[in-house]
Amino acid sequence: MKKQKLVILGGGESGVGTALLGKANGYAVFVSDKGKIKEKYKQVLIHNEIEWEEEQHTEDKIFEADIVMKSPGIPEKVAIVKALIDKGVPVISEIEFAxxxxxxxxxxxxxxxxxxxxxxxxxxxxxxxxxxxxxxxxxxxxxxxxxxxxxxxxxxxxxxxxxxxxxxxxxxxxxxxxxxxxxxxxxxxxxxxxxxxxxxxxxxxxxxxxxxxxxxxxxxxxxxxxxxxxxxxxxxxxxxxxxxxxxxxxxxxxxxxxxxxxxxxxxxxxxxxxxxxxxxxxxxxxxxxxxxxxxxxxxxxxxFQGVEHRLENVLKINKVQYINDSKATNVNATYFALDSMESPTVWIVGGVDKGNNYQELYPFINEKVKAIICLGVDNEKLLASFGKMVDVIVETQFMSEAVKIAYKLAEAGDSVLLSPACASFDLFENYEDRGRQFKEAVRNL
The missing domain is CATH 3.40.1190.10 (Mur-like, catalytic domain)
Structure with missing residues (x-):
């Protein structure tokens, strides 16, 4: 009997895990990644003799699939995924497969x-x-x-x-x-x-x-x-x-x-x-x-100790508390962060806007935020939304600079809050990278 062919789009954590499970269950497995596959994942694929390619999608091989597992990061609108769906090939997630x-x-x-x-x-x-x-x-x-x-x-x-x-x-x-x-x-x-x-x-x-x-x-x-x-x-x-x-x-x-x-x-x-x-x-x-x-x-x-990058207390310097909430990648998450602030706050915000409506934050800005630091490539929407609400609003594209500005603006008893309400991909690899850079910059003050 011919082995069923499992094609995996994306050679990251979920892709490589699925490849191993698929192989163990008798599938012929092929992993294809349009970008580069991280070295640690490459080694796993090589060690387990799983066929793979990077920086390309070889369509002939992909269209031989009986079933396709795609990484959650790949949108369904991508041409190769659309073509597979049109051909009637099931395109599923790792959760569904496992x-x-x-x-x-x-x-x-x-x-x-x-x-x-x-x-x-x-x-x-x-x-x-x-x-x-x-x-x-x-x-x-x-x-x-x-x-x-x-x-x-x-x-x-x-x-x-x-x-x-x-x-x-x-x-x-x-x-x-x-x-x-x-x-x-x-x-x-x-x-x-x-x-x-x-x-x-x-x-x-x-x-x-x-x-x-x-x-x-x-x-x-x-x-x-x-x-x-x-x-x-x-x-x-x-x-x-x-x-x-x-x-x-x-x-x-x-x-x-x-x-x-x-x-x-x-x-x-x-x-x-x-x-x-x-x-x-x-x-x-x-x-x-x-x-x-x-x-x-x-x-x-x-x-329970809590989650890194989610309202994480980093350090207190000169009676100012620095808080890392880099995981707040949408307005609602930042709403919770500002809601929990009990002291005057210097707020670091910005990144890739996902169609945000900032209005629900206005009451907190009036009540708690004394200064805003916009950390993004394009801060126009933030400036338009909050410019008239605070006395101090500044822009930067460097985390180290954002933290230094915050240090100058904050007084004893204040908080400095990184809660971006936006995705991180304009200046950082991901929200973890953004949070780590914030913590490092705070420790370097």
Missing amino acids: CQFTDATIVAITGSNGKTTTSMLTHHVLKQELDVGLAGNIGDSFAKQVLEHNYKNYVLEISSFQLDGCINFKPNIAVITNIVPDHLDRYDYKFDNYIASKFKITQNQTKEDYLIYDADDEVILQYINNNNIQATLLPFSLTKTIENGAYLDQDNIIITIDNNQIIMPTKNIALEGKHNTKNAMAASTVAHLLQIRKQTIRESLEN
């Missing part, structure tokens, strides 16, 4: 913001009592973990791009943290397309599965009310009393699932801010579903 080779319990977490923190927090709680892997948009690829570890449980952080390539993927527990306009450039600038993409997380769920979601999010509520969702719903809320799900009652999170109730005090939760109370609700609800002991959940929430 899930068929595991019987593990899967917790899948998506949302515009909070998904990394919620995924890491959920994994942190579960790993105290369960055999659990953390994958998806984070850490080692899911496919590679399925091959090498075969965990009994997985927490997967999943982006809309990964969900776009899912057909049969069916998590036991799905979480949607929130939905706000983001990545609209990939969705024909239609918010509805992006919303539908997020809800693919629950498309194959049955009433034996669970959908945990933010009941304070109008976009999510509207979609659930207008669409037939089969999963058992477990909402969480800061403002409403919830019968089945989680809610906040003064300083306690109350979680009820099938009349089984647990109460978690919020006062010692390591992560501060309203949005983190929500992340803690989502993680605790998952843990309660998977029968983690209440004591374990409580202790885990109290000792």
